[in-house]
Amino acid sequence: MVATLAHLLLLRSEAGEPALLWGREAKPFYGPAFDRLIVAGVLVARAPALEWQVCDDCDCGRDWRPIERIDGRLVAVCPLDHAADVVLDPEDLESYEINPAALVHEIAVSSGFVGEPSEVIGGLWHLGRSASGRQLFLVLSRVCALQPGLIAAIRLVDGASQTTLITPALSAAESVRFAEAGIHVVSSEEGIGDSGESCFAIDPAKLEPARISATRLSIVRSSQRVVLDGIERHVPQQPFRLLVLLAETAIRKGGFVRRVEIEAANSGRTASDLVRELRDCLAAGAAEPDQVRRLIKTRRSPSGYALALESHEIDLR
Ligand SMILES: [Zn+2]
Incomplete structure (x- = not known):
């Protein structure tokens, strides 16, 4: 069973319009939240069904079979085989049409967007800017997501911004052109629901692309372990202490550690030594030893040393 009412409506909207929700599926969600969606126009009740689909592999030749009231029960009657009759619940006759514009409005309001969503081209909705500054777009159906001109339409809204598109799940091949255009794609099942008070709320944490780990140098103080560019390096205690000092400085404020500081912490040895x-330790066995050596920069005056790494490239524990 689908976990939330929002996910059920999104799932039923994937195939395009008209998107229908049948009472049998909706029944577990009946209640105040469901009634509110009817009042809000997201769900529009249709006339009760008078016919039912024919049984599988039936020879009756009909497209539909009649629903009859027999002994107070609703029965979809097979004209050929009464063993194939189906007893129905009243909810089975109920169905709702999902209004896409009202559903998008519901998602936008639940997610805290103040402005009304605008339909950029058929089925592509611009919700606005997220708290983190991303432009946020939404499509409900796969056909809309894959229509020609979609990416250009997104770019016309604001070509300069980081962009996320919430869409029915796409295959890896279908996602490629979005990735090439720098548009982060999030499936509606992943991006909507479970985060806020409403199951229709977009989860802000899902809008950002996962940050690719950029760590080049990782240092574990307790075990004196050093891994540079994925390869473990053996660094004895004294140079290890120097490496930690350089890493701490690079992380905290950047810049150089002065020679006198290094020598004060290691009595009897010069900083250059x-x-x-x-x-030597870091470059041992490296494919490009000279490049590795240059990871420690030298400054002449005042004399000092620094790591040629950004703070986010260093993991010091
Ligand atoms: Zn039949």
């Missing part, structure tokens, strides 16, 4: 040993 320690740096040489650390460079």
